[in-house]
Amino acid sequence: MTSSDSSKSRATQKPAPHLGPLSVHEAHGERETSPAMIRKSAKTKGSAKKAPAPDAAAPLPAVASSVTSTASSPNARSSIVRHRLLDRLGADPRPRLIVVQGPAGYGKTSLLRQHCERRAALGERIGWVRMDAQSGDAAHFLRLLCDAVEGLDTGARKRGATPSQERPATLQDLLRSLVRVREPVVLVVDNFETAASAHFEAVFAQVVRGLPMSVQLCVGTRVLPTARLARLQIRDGTVVVANEELCFRPSETIEFFREFSSLRPEEVAEIHERTDGWPAALQAFRLCLRRGARFRAEAYAGKGVTRELIDFLAAEMFDNLAPALGTLLLELAIPEKLSPALVEHITGEPRGAERLAEIERAGLFLAQVDLEGNWLRFHNLFRQFLLVRAAALFPAEDLRRRHRRIAEWYADNGLREEAIQHWLEAGETDRAANLLAGIVDALVAQERLGLIETYAEKLPATALLGHDNLVHAAIIAYGFRRAFDKADRLLQLHRERLEKSGAGRAQIGLHNFSRLFVLAAQDRIEELGAVGAETAQQLDDRSGFPYAVTFNSRAMLCIGRGECEEARSLAMQARPLHDRDHNLFGQAYQDAIYSMSLSVQGRIDDAVRGLTTALKRTEERAFGSVSAGSVAAAYLASHLYEQNRLVEAETLIGDYGQLVEQQAIVDAVATMNITRARIAHLAGRRGEAEEALERTLYLGYRHSLERLVIYAHAELARQATLDGQLDQAERWLRELPAAFRDEPREGLMFHAGEAEACTVTYARWLIRCDRQAEARVLLGGEIRRAVAARRRRREMKLRLLNAMAFRSADKANLAGRALLEALEIGAAGGFVRSFLDEGAPALALMKQVRAPRGVQPDAVLAYLEKLLVAAGEGGEADAKTGDAGGAGTADRLIESLTERERNLLRFVSAGLSNRDLAERLSVSTNTVKWHLRNIFEKLRIKNRVQAIALARRFGLIE
Template sequence: MGDLHSRPPPAPATKFRPPVAVLSLVTRHKLMAVLCAAGRRRLILIYAPSGFGKTTLVEQWRAELSSSGVAVAWLTVDDDDNNVVWFLAHVLEAIRRVHPAVAASLGQVLEERGEEAVRYVLTSLIDEIDEIGTPVTLVIDDWQRVSHSRTTEALRYLIDHGSHHLQFIVNSWSRARLPLSKLRLRDELVEIDCDNLRFDADEAQALLKDIAGLADSDVAALTASTDGWVAALQLARLSLRGDGDASGLLRRMSGDNEVVGELLAENVLNTLEPELLDFLWATSITERTCGELASVLAGVDGGRDVLEDVERRGLFLRRTDDDPPWFRYHQMFAGFLRRRLERDSPDRLKRLHRTASDWFAEHGYLSYAVDHALAAGEATRAVDLVERDRTIGSVNRSRMTTYLGIIDKLPTQLVNSRPRLNLSIAAANILLQRPAAIEAALDRVAGAISKSDLPAEKRADLTLEADVLRAVAQMNADRVEGLAHLVARVISRPKTLRPVLPQATATVAAFAGIYRFDFEAAHRALEWAAPYDEGAAAGYHSCWEGIAARHQLDIPRALRSFRKAFEIGAAVGRESQAARHAGALLGELLYEMGGFAEAADLLEESYRLGPEAGAVDYLVAQYAVSARIKAAQGDRDAAGSRLDAGMTVAQRLGLPRLAAAINHERVRLQLPIAPPEAARLQAVRRVFHGSNGIATIAAELDEASGIRLLSRSRTRDDRDRACRRAGALLAGIDPTARPLAALHARLLLAETLTAAGLAKDAGDHIAAVRALCTQYGLPQLLVDAGLG
């Protein structure tokens, strides 16, 4: 089986290509003229019930556009596109197939960020197409399959905000869920409905010309009795090729389209050999089919040959890809076949769905395998497929949004009973930074383990994995208490576990070491995990090595580590989560080292993707440091906006250290701060320098904010208080244990003494910090303190 974890739910190329006609088609000259007159209007909507030739018309127009140099992308939607992330991933894939330079990395952003990235991807796609300046037309076929508001809002956004470089042609059964009124007012809409699509007598004559002995009056009568419905005329054509009794056929044709369609379909099927009819029943149950799948479903050899024969006969089967050939029945015809199969052979229908599920699973199409297992009434087997295919380790491959989308298809009760599956759900939600979902999944793991009849050893292993995930979630929540206990059992037996567990344990242990200010313990934890490092894990470990080294003022080691981490992440993709994390940390260090231009680029690249999952160290760089750079560039409004966004994340996720860093940056940049918050920061406090480094650093940042506010006061007493508190803050930090923190505190003291007019007292401190910043290559720290 292919590796499902390295890509979204595999979709056949048929989703991205129009069906290929083997038989000659009737050219719709009048409608082609309408489409030609549409020019680059934003939306062309073609809506009518099934069987009116919508897809065929657009296929003809696509060929015309392509010949004139327009890149025409094609997307046939299905039920999975109700997941907005999957829909946008399919849109990106469709456009990349005709315009590879567009949206090269946006698909990865969607997978890693899920729905949080939707707005970013939409705006980036619009901007990229506009910047390239080449016209792109995106055909969306079968839009009626989509009903979820998030997906319809995404398409509305693209239509509303795109330029004329991006045009949409939408085929649907109705006009629902599209921004028609607004487009109509702006003359940006062209509509073609079923009345426009009906065949006139000349077009019907062109379709029926190969039926010997068919008089013009018979053609006119057929056109009238079918009301120009293209599918009915095609069925009549097939039926007449069998017996040629136009008069008898006309006598039986009365009623609405559905009745006529059922009658004609039955008439056509009655003319087929039993073996071929059986083949049609069997192969109609899947959205698309290929030779191998058709052989398995129908129990015949040479499935491809039979499909090609069905296609040549014009039996509503269209080729949608050539290598390998995939085919798709017309919806109306497939619907008729499925309804009859369900009515006459319900047990066989279930068996066919089971067979289809097996085939899709074997060939790497997990989402389709799950769909057909559920259609077969085998929900337990559907859950088994997902559980066997995906485990806690595979979320490192950054496909968690896809994975959670597939799980959403499964019955909740069955999912809740599977501890392994819920471990995977928790792991995916950790990477998506969803605290409530993480906690709920881990609670389900515990409940499922307690009710299971698994061997004691297996239950212990599952509990161990849950503990590791809880530790990772706690680390991302910036809580250091109890981490050592949660990962202790992994440290004692790493070789008996899958590599992802010692990888995660090393990250947690390094975090715990850093935030009890035992930086060498952090380095030892990462060295311990070196034999298990692979892929993105090596990049994250290098990030933590760099964080520890920076705290120690080992700047060369920190720089090497961050650059190594960034190279590992960039190899996956510049916009991958791993690259953005490393890039933000590297950008922060480069800024402090005076590498302003590169730092600005790295932090801008990280910030523009919006709220991100990850440790607070990364978030501080993403929001606070990037705001400082914006202020240095003269854009104080942007700086304020970034700090506002950072505070929103801090409050949403409950991250006091991030909130303290955001407040400190706001005070440092002299941006407005709420009076109650300013009063809180200026109040007398005592910084507790204990073993909880997170709490200590948050308190130190708040204290530094209060000191800066007091030092700007007009009263001598406040400035004196600022100096005393700055001195106390420095005295409470061991410069041997925490060199970087001590340097920042000494810089603050020198800055505060200078602001208080105590030049003589400040002199020694200024000389000391200048020497240290020069020694460690951190000149920007002096500039930010006003001492450069």
């Protein structure tokens, strides 16, 4: 949805109807609304003939509102309140996160609505967002959340404030809106799984982490949330209700069928046993019984809960409906959701609200999409049944006509994305393409590449080729989502069309602009730079973003060649063009390239400062374009790891890792996954490290991205070498091309491999295998090349390994000199892990250099002390005394602990085991070990006994 669509779609905020105890109709996710309420709503909406208010002016409903009005409760005999589950959700202290998980028809929505009713009775505000396929786009999701939360702000309503229509919502807009709501808030995200994607989940994770303490987040989903959300649950605690708990208990089933006095208890027990308490199946039974279709066990004896069972029950129910009502259901099942005005348009009668009320009175699986009841939908299982029936009963042309009619209504009411879908179903591909052409540029800017790819798959090439911007958008989407065959085919067709039509210079330039995205994604960097230079001659600064991309492309080639000043110059020329077009995607790549130029020259501290600012700016301004930030996050995580800021690096990886894998360039993917693997390896999580690298290999093989395969094999060899598994390391090294081992040659180098895969991995293995002479020959030549290319980061690593090679050959003086040369580079740039990761050999060398041996630069000496402290070794005085230092030093060490680390130290002092700590803190034992390792490093201690002694010494425990 574009920004204009979003502004049209927001309904006027108004109090939501009282939720009330949920009726039995809600056992499958439906909320009972009184016919009077719908009739009242109809008067305000008008009819389709009169451009109904809010349906025409605001086609999408306000997705949330405060619960302020009251209404009489449904008849108690027809209500099933899930007291047992509600007590869990209402636990004290109030859970920050609630996850209700179960397959379709298990009453997830019902339970969440009952929970919201209870919280509303306590004065809490309720915001509700129901996800659909479109909501998976982060821009649309954030807009829905902001609209929901802004509807809760009584101050904003008094001021007459309305959601901003100038631009889509940002994450910061949402968090600021939540802070303005003074009462506690329950924010529900229902139907979570329909929108799940790497793009959506990255935004969702950031939303969860940024929520104020006053907000409780509730998630309704068919599948459990991803590992990222699971990690977020650990921090704040959560309540998970799984499908087994959602099933009715026998007592609830008895209550559910109480109105049927003629039904014997054993028959109810049989129904419960056959359905396993599945709420949707129980409701279908109930409707059949209401219509006189008695329970017939022989028809489904022994089947248990299956799709056939629900199909059978739906058929039993449907076949007993009045013919007119059955036909109406088939017509109304075609759109995914319904409003009174849309019903009037479909039926041609001014009775939309009454028809919906009739369906709802019959209990036919109709549920509200939003709290206000502006939109409703059939339960998915029942809708699928109706669609199958409609396809069997309606001629194909009749179905296409119905889709055309629905598409016209959606288009007239500003719901262009929904209209496009129905034009496609109607076979009206030209009309779908015309409508898509009007919004596709906004979709690209919002990085809704998955939606663009979906549309492109359904449009014939002729329809796409009729609109240049559709072709460009489809190529970009195919390229960055790595559908390279489709991208190349479309590029070829478009090029042929341009040549036949005698296209001008600018048109050819825009064609090449889209080609740059494919070349970047394919890691064809030399070709990328050449085409970028060519395209720069065909466009000018009036082209804005496309012209800026030509600078990014050439800068990327310069990075590979080590031409850092030229890369920075090109990046700086791109920056104002990206700023002018407000294109966060281009800005993020420009920032990433700029940071790579700094890191090549050993300026890690400067790179971290720049990327931190860039990512903060992107997150502040991003309206769903969080994948723009993912490439910056990949390099920032790598630099933070290098600075030994492991928790911050891991947080970034958790937020952006999947997104990087999905649609970032090869070097960013490799950088992120290698950093993930190194953090896991360092923490002793070998399986997790291998999984990250195997994933990298998979992506490389699947998409023919050779550099990914090389980097993954090199990192596997590195970790095996550091673990002393030299035979295994050799097997991995054999997978590397000769140019990355013993036959180095000039070639492009990028961040992920510059200081490791490119000969460094092989040199380390040679040293560990006591083949120091070979290693020194290899390293000597590569050091000369690195110095000539001014690749200071690479030079530092090569000199460090050279020092280790000299030490292994008992050449102490040469080893010390080589190490000092590496330390001088490291001190200027802020490197830490490059030294520490080499383990005991490097540590022994650093201790040797620290010992009195002549004049050393003060900066290098201070830097060396910093490295030794980070490695868990004391300063020089500590080395002599064997003590943790004087009182002043120990005070500073204790002060370095975070409050959480101090609490953990208190628990350790109380004698709790790692398992006990994990259970108390609701984390894994690996996480406990990780935190203890950090504590021990900060305090310069080795074990729990020393930790307890320090805690007592400084009053943390008695």
